[in-house]
Amino acid sequence: MTFLTLTNIQKSFGPVKVVHDFNMAINKGEFISFLGPSGCGKTTILRMVAGFETPSGGTIVINDRDQSSLKPNQRNIGMVFQAYALFPNMNVFDNVAFGLKIAGIGKAEIEKRVKEMLALIHLEHLGDRYPYQLSGGQQQRVALARALAPKPQVLLLDEPLSALDAKIRVSLREEIRQIQQQLGITTVFVTHDQEEALSISDRVVVMNAGRADQIGTPFEIYNKPATRFVASFVGTLxxxxxxxxxxxxxxxxxxxxxxxxxxxxxxxxxxxxxxxxxxxxxxxxxxxxxxxxxxxxxxxxxxxxxxxxxxxxxxxxxxxxxxxxxxxxxxxxxxxxxxxxxxxxxxxxxxx
Structure with a gap:
């Protein structure tokens, strides 16, 4: 069942067109990765879905509702950034609880939900720690729990693993995929790392100069590249x-x-x-x-x-x-x- 639809999405910054007529239908519970080099438009599309950027043309529909007139805080979307963006003056518990407090959730419900999220990311013993007391991987887990706590309808991940070392990156991406499947949440993941995209995605969108050169399963993208760019960008060739x-x-x-x-x-x-x-x-x-x-x-x-x-x-x-x-x-x-x-x-x- 189609849950997130992007139709003829365009985005220009002044005279520069960074996204050209992008179209895609994403199913409920699907894990989609946008893969491409810097400047190809993948993060811009993510930010338009989140509401941080306004499309120059086209429509974004989530769960049969047009998002055009909605502000970011009205879209019920969770987002995890590359730089964690945790509040340094709040401990882990309060960071995860932040979105719930803003939504006016009761204290008992907040405590229950935060405990569920900390158990989900296996950090229930670190609720009273502050961000500076955590490793990079632990901070990113907290950022993920904070994004998931308000039960968003879509989860957006903007290169969340690029600041981590290789070994942590592999284990955390597998953990993200496991959590996504466990919750059944529709997820869009932006990365320039082809191994990440191929290993955890249901489908991959290979972006090139503001266009989708190919959309397909990891198997299709790797074994049957549609264009010269896809063939050369994904894998050794x-x-x-x-x-x-x-x-x-x-x-x-x-x-x-x-x-x-x-x-x-x-x-x-x-x-x-x-x-x-x-x-x-x-x-x-x-x-x-x-x-x-x-x-x-x-x-x-x-x-x-x-x-x-x-x-x-x-x-x-x-x-x-x-x-x-x-x-x-x-x-x-x-x-x-x-x-x-x-x-x-x-x-x-x-x-x-």
């Missing part, structure tokens, strides 16, 4: 130059090797196209599943712990491929010619 041999047969040439692609080739014979391939798509095992073999000398090999990433030269294209670390197998040496077994289905033709 090999770009391979090829010449079109027969567009009707979807055949292209990579050097002397002619490959018949599963992907549609919409270019004239003789023209150049770019193919994309993920590093994990190939295997040096000659008996591995695949219908195409890329051959060339090894340029470099890097040990990354569980994975060894090797680069080879295929008809002038530097192609990376990954293999799991196996102590019994020696990685290929620089200069050694290797044969990489792939499936033509893993070669995507990049559209502009």
């Amino acid at each position: 090999n770009l391979i130059e090829a010449k079109v041999v027969d567009p009707a047969a979807n055949s292209v040439a990579i050097g002397d090797l002619v490959v018949r692609l599963k992907d549609k080739v919409e270019a004239a014979a003789g023209s150049t196209v770019q193919l994309a391939m993920r590093p994990e798509a190939g295997s040096l095992n000659g008996s591995a599943k695949g219908d195409t073999t890329l051959s060339g000398p090894v340029v470099s090999s890097h040990f990354l712990g569980s994975v060894i990433r090797t680069r080879m030269n295929v008809a002038g294209n530097i192609v990376s491929f990954d293999m799991f670390n196996d102590p019994s197998i020696t990685p290929p040496a620089v200069g050694e010619t290797v044969n990489l077994r792939i499936d033509a289905d893993d070669l995507l033709v990049l559209q502009a």
Whole structure:
């Protein structure tokens, strides 16, 4: 059931248009991530949903109610910011209780709700601490509890994990997802970290220069990128130059090797196209599943712990491929010619 609808949303700051005709329908209880580089418009869309920015055009509807005439405090939205924004003169209990007090909730109900929220974030023993006495991860948990305490209809998260170190970031994002699923709250999460977006989202919106280049499940975004930008921004990507041999047969040439692609080739014979391939798509095992073999000398090999990433030269294209670390197998040496077994289905033709 559609719960949050954005229709033809536009936003300009003076002559600069930062969001172009954005459209999306978000279901109740869905976790949506907006992913993209700085300045792509993702936070601006979040702020328009919250009411902190007014759209230059379009409508925002939450639970069948147009939000255009509503102020931020009338929208029943919880928001968590990157910088925590906790009140330094209030302890944890009072920070979480703040929105409830503003709403005029009774003292007994406030105490009950705050205890529920502190239990939810596993900080019930720190209610009397002040923000400066907490770690960054604990402060962000308190900010989340404060946003959730008034039972908002939508939760907005604006890069809430970017100020934390890597290990805390991973554990906290999993905790946020668990809490979101437990409460069933419709959530919009803004991040520039692709791993975050792919790991916890129901759907991902990849933003590029104020537009949604692609909206899809993490699986679709990673494995079937719709544009060149999505393919290059999400994950590591090999770009391979090829010449079109027969567009009707979807055949292209990579050097002397002619490959018949599963992907549609919409270019004239003789023209150049770019193919994309993920590093994990190939295997040096000659008996591995695949219908195409890329051959060339090894340029470099890097040990990354569980994975060894090797680069080879295929008809002038530097192609990376990954293999799991196996102590019994020696990685290929620089200069050694290797044969990489792939499936033509893993070669995507990049559209502009």
